[in-house]
Amino acid sequence: MPTKNSQSANSLRNIIPAPLEVSDSGGSFNPSQLCSFHIDELYFSLKKEFVEMCAGYRMELHETPENSAQIILKRNAGYSEEEWSANISDMKITLESSDLNGMRYALTALRQMFAIAFNCGAHYAELACGKIHDQPRFGWRGFMLDSARHFQSVETIKGILNVLAAWRINRFHWHLTDNSGWRLELDSVSSLVEDFELDRGSYSKAQVLEVISHATAKGITVIPEFDIPGHSRCIIKKYPNLTCGENPESREICIGSRQARKFIKNILSEIIDLFAENPYIHIGGDEAKTTNWDKCLVCQAAIEEKKFSNSRELEHDFMQEMTRFVVSKGRTPIVWGICSDLTYPPDTIVQCWLDIREPVRVAQNGNKTIYSVHNSLYFDYPAVPSEPHESWMFELSERGVYMTDPHIIWPEKVADSVLGTEACLWTEFVPEWRIFSKIIERLPAYSECAWSQNKNKEWSDFQRRKDNLLAAGLISDL
């Protein structure tokens, strides 16, 4: 005698990331029965995905005529951005939100409930009745992909975006330039895409627009990164006059050169035009050495003219000029965390990666911050010591990702300044074929860290929910 699907009895409590509030009302909805569905106009773009999801479980779904069982995607103007709810009774499922992303997230939850309910066979599939009300802890839930060191095809990037969307990640930070590779085909620097250290490949403007279009359809904002004034050897090899002493092996732009600054602004303009709808531009600002600047006559003359005392102050002047330029184009600049006491204008977002105290300093300077501290959110770090890695990399377990909290120290000082989190996948040791193995297992834990309130997070309960979704094929099949 078959037993009742034990997971469906608890289907409201199998969701990842953990929702804000869940309440049971008793009874169950049978998704195998004939259902009508109604979708408010705002969500028409999600109709195909919704119908295909239901078809995947062989649900009999009709837009008309009215059947006694219904699934409704309804606009609720009273909800805030990305907020959603699911109200399940024995004959009706009502999903509500005020925007597209809210409804997308309601559908990811419904998909998880369906996957677990149908895992025991359509005949026994049941969804528990009750209500889920949910909204994110952080509005910025990002993922950074390094396409500069190792290259990924557009198809692979679309696959990554699909997986990110399933875990409600809403920012895709695209690291496109570095010492070992330049991946953007631009009119101003077109010859750069021919010279790579690790593997070949570049993105045409049409391909970039294809990625942006795919991300937009998934509710994800794409943020390009052009890393300056360090991490620039690839561009310097082709344009040695950009660096101090025209040394083609240098990694740093000559920040004292007016011509170099003008050239960089031309590139920035073209990137800004290409990412036309994107409100953010990342301009790096990390790990530049002062060695060449300290010896360069041009840089030293600029330091004297501007009455600075050292090369770091000139570097800061360079970054200030570039952030101001981005702002003048109507965009918000993002930079990597500051390793010195120098500051940025308040409209610059600082992505903190160095240590857990960095967000406190950034908050005191009046900047918003994104939390990406390396020992808990750098996905290139090995999950086990046998994975290829550098000696300076920490071991990063799934639990380490799960326990990440941007408010870990002095929450009262950083609460207003932390926009959210961003996991980063650097690719020195991650060729294209290893990408998914580095992210699939970690994204559910990261999703809960970025979305769920601490009071709703519990490691053993997360593992239970993840095991159930794994058993239903949802994590590996995304």
Ligand SMILES: [Zn+2]
């Ligand atoms: Zn110089």
